Amino acid sequence: MTRFTKMHGLGNDFVVLDSVRQSLELAPAQIRALADRHFGIGCDQVLVVEPPRRPGADFFYRIFNADGSESGQCGNGARCFARFVRDQGLTDKERLTVDTRDGTLELAFLPDGQVRVDMGAPRLEPREIPFIAAARAGVYVLPLATETLAIGAVSLGNPHAVTLVEDVDSAPVAELGPQVARHPDFPEGVNVGFLQVLAADLVRLRVFERGVGETLACGSGACAAVVCARLWGLLDERVQVELPGGTLTIEWAGGTAPVWMTGPAVRVFEGEIAL
Numbered sequence: 001m002t003r004f005t006k007m008h009g010l011g012n013d014f015v016v017l018d019s020v021r022q023s024l025e026l027a028p029a030q031i032r033a034l035a036d037r038h039f040g041i042g043c044d045q046v047l048v049v050e051p052p053r054r055p056g057a058d059f060f061y062r063i064f065n066a067d068g069s070e071s072g073q074c075g076n077g078a079r080c081f082a083r084f085v086r087d088q089g090l091t092d093k094e095r096l097t098v099d100t101r102d103g104t105l106e107l108a109f110l111p112d113g114q115v116r117v118d119m120g121a122p123r124l125e126p127r128e129i130p131f132i133a134a135a136r137a138g139v140y141v142l143p144l145a146t147e148t149l150a151i152g153a154v155s156l157g158n159p160h161a162v163t164l165v166e167d168v169d170s171a172p173v174a175e176l177g178p179q180v181a182r183h184p185d186f187p188e189g190v191n192v193g194f195l196q197v198l199a200a201d202l203v204r205l206r207v208f209e210r211g212v213g214e215t216l217a218c219g220s221g222a223c224a225a226v227v228c229a230r231l232w233g234l235l236d237e238r239v240q241v242e243l244p245g246g247t248l249t250i251e252w253a254g255g256t257a258p259v260w261m262t263g264p265a266v267r268v269f270e271g272e273i274a275l
């Protein structure tokens, strides 16, 4: 039997597995089975916590989408990872350095129980996202089946496309989300954010996630949306991002400064499952 913890960050939910004290190597079919909401535990992502792979790092953590694909970044997952390693007694540190497949995160526990994460500097060059474009631009015009869509594109360790909408409640997330997420100009797929700007320090966001579908919140998507809208001149340095599952605080000073994300991480229940 394999021990697991069910967690969530603003309703973006996770099955978290300890691969420090138990040895785990999961096949994509096993990830899909764990994530299945009818026949498994159910989650948007499976997070696997591993020992560090280099001196200076506290842990390595891997992120798998519900469809079994692997990603290099998960903002809500990073906060849940931090709470998990503390709750499980794997560390008593107040600050953590954790490596993922595609980068390094710095995390700190705040006195109010929230977790603050240094998500690293945004990567805007098309080849870093990766995104097929002639040159870097603030806005790209993406051809879709029946229309074109104006998007910003950025990597926070995983690829994001962000488009502005007038009203996030009626945004065509279900229609356009899958088309953009699997667009051939994003060779590794992309997470798709639909962003409504209410004020220079307040936005609303829905995200159609690569490998999952629409989720109640996406931490890296919130960071990507703020980066794009800051580059479009629409936002201040510190922004409240309202997602269907709750609110994140995102800060970005611009340029090569890191993006900071602050929000909650909640343990729901623990159990054992046969893999």
Ligand SMILES: N[C@@H](CCC[C@H](N)C(=O)O)C(=O)O
Residues within 6 Å of the ligand: 012, 045, 063, 065, 070, 071, 072, 073, 074, 075, 076, 077, 158, 159, 191, 209, 210, 211, 212, 215, 217, 218, 219, 220, 221
């Ligand atoms: N929910 C996450 C992002 C998870 C990975 C994403 N679906 C991808 O494939 O890159 C977040 O909170 O950032």
